[in-house]
Amino acid sequence: xxxxxxxxxxxxxxxxxxxxxxxxxxxxxxxxxxxxxxxxxxxxxxxxxxxxxxxxxxxxxxxxxxxxxxxxxxxxxxxxxxxxxxxxxxxxxxxxxxxxxxxxxxxxxxxxxxxxxxxxxxxxxxxxxxxxxxxxxxxxxxxxxxxxxxxxxxxxxxxxxxxxxxxxxxxxxxxxxxxxxxxxxxxxxxxxxxxxxxxxxxxxxxxxxxxxxxxxxxxxxxxxxxxxxxxxxxxxxxxxxxxxxxxxxxxxxxxxxxxxxxxxxxxxxxxxxxxxxxxxxxxxxxxxxxxxxxxxxxxxxxxxxxxxxxxxxxxxxxxxxxxxxxxxxxxxxxxxxxxxxxxxxxxxxxxxxxxxxxxxxxxxxxxxxxxxxxxxxxxxxxxxxxxxxxxxxxxxxxxxxxxxxxxxx
Numbered sequence: 001x002x003x004x005x006x007x008x009x010x011x012x013x014x015x016x017x018x019x020x021x022x023x024x025x026x027x028x029x030x031x032x033x034x035x036x037x038x039x040x041x042x043x044x045x046x047x048x049x050x051x052x053x054x055x056x057x058x059x060x061x062x063x064x065x066x067x068x069x070x071x072x073x074x075x076x077x078x079x080x081x082x083x084x085x086x087x088x089x090x091x092x093x094x095x096x097x098x099x100x101x102x103x104x105x106x107x108x109x110x111x112x113x114x115x116x117x118x119x120x121x122x123x124x125x126x127x128x129x130x131x132x133x134x135x136x137x138x139x140x141x142x143x144x145x146x147x148x149x150x151x152x153x154x155x156x157x158x159x160x161x162x163x164x165x166x167x168x169x170x171x172x173x174x175x176x177x178x179x180x181x182x183x184x185x186x187x188x189x190x191x192x193x194x195x196x197x198x199x200x201x202x203x204x205x206x207x208x209x210x211x212x213x214x215x216x217x218x219x220x221x222x223x224x225x226x227x228x229x230x231x232x233x234x235x236x237x238x239x240x241x242x243x244x245x246x247x248x249x250x251x252x253x254x255x256x257x258x259x260x261x262x263x264x265x266x267x268x269x270x271x272x273x274x275x276x277x278x279x280x281x282x283x284x285x286x287x288x289x290x291x292x293x294x295x296x297x298x299x300x301x302x303x304x305x306x307x308x309x310x311x312x313x314x315x316x317x318x319x320x321x322x323x324x325x326x327x328x329x330x331x332x333x334x335x336x337x338x339x340x341x342x343x344x345x346x347x348x349x350x351x352x353x354x355x356x357x358x359x360x361x362x363x364x365x366x367x368x369x370x371x372x373x374x375x376x377x378x379x380x381x382x383x384x385x386x387x388x389x390x391x392x393x394x395x396x397x398x399x400x401x402x403x404x405x406x407x408x409x
Contacts, residue, residue, distance in 0.1 A: 027376035112386035183375025221252030
């Protein structure tokens with residue numbers, strides 16, 4: 001099958017969506033399919049055809065939100081390139097920019113369109129409105145999302161039941177929705193594949209000792225990730241045990257605010273911000289830690305939780321349906337409801353090495369259901385469904401229907 005993945009983000013730009021698309025491309029290629037990527041060029045205003053002609057980068061303009069850029073909805077030069085790929089199916093991973101282009105191209109050349117909804121956009125409105133017109137802006141986002149997913153996509157994929165419920169209950173989406181958790185190249189994070197040299201260097205650079213108990217957060221440093229919760233709780237944890245350290249891996253618009261908090265509270269030795277880290281080094285950062293944590297309520301799936309579990313880290317997560325779909329409390333991780341619950345969960349694991357080891361073991365074990373191979377197989381099933389002739393399918397349904405009516409005579 002010849003597959004086109006359309007996305008606004010792709011490595012070297014790193015976030016959950018870009019990592020997901022890269023992983024899907026590799027997994028599909030391993031199964032013998034030809035996979036192309038259409039994405040934004042974040043470097044300059046030129047077209048670039050890379051990776052032996054399988055990755056097309058289209059010029060885009062900055063929109064003031066992180067490093068995102070917005071492309072034109074119909075770049076003619078790109079159309080001429082993509083037509084030669086003779087795609088069997090298009091799989092879009094964004095509702096806007098490149099996603100709009102995917103919709104137009106799909107319709108013009110009669111190519112089935114599959115769409116994955118990755119992002120809870122309503123949680124990001126404040127970056128555009130700066131606190132003004134939030135209510136009306138959310139309505140606009142809801143309308144645009146529904147227009148794209150409901151009127152254009154042949155099939156919709158969501159990563160969790162939380163997202164499924166959003167479409168069914170709030171958006172009243174009346175088409176079929178496929179719940180397929182995004183897969184991960186799990187073996188990258190396995191302890192047996194640890195790069196000991198890199199891990200030792202990170203520990204040395206960050207000044208950690210063997211007696212330190214390290215909590216790690218990985219993600220964008222922004223309001224919707226609720227990092228202030230972790231910072232505030234860390235003040236109380238340090239009062240209990242000075243060797244409890246919080247490592248924050250990532251970058252984002254609120255990084256200066258968090259640095260100011262750390263300096264103001266003299267927590268430089270107990271809260272360490274690493275900034276962005278290389279993609280290839282990411283497993284080593286998980287390997288320096290004892291537990292993983294997040295208090296974010298804006299996730300659709302929480303891929304960093306799965307990465308941590310694959311690295312044999314017990315996740316300690318806020319009570320959110322997204323995380324409850326991934327971990328089981330007290331079996332392969334911990335769920336907390338508030339600050340007191342978070343502190344208790346961390347201290348329980350700090351004081352009980354056997355329990356921590358047991359949770360870590362089951363975390364690694366249960367991460368296997370999120371493998372990239374399994375994910376690709378599920379996605380391929382959806383591709384095959386969209387390629388079928390609707391009229392032929394209708395005939396089959398009618399045949400079954402009439403046969404059922406005849407049997408009742």
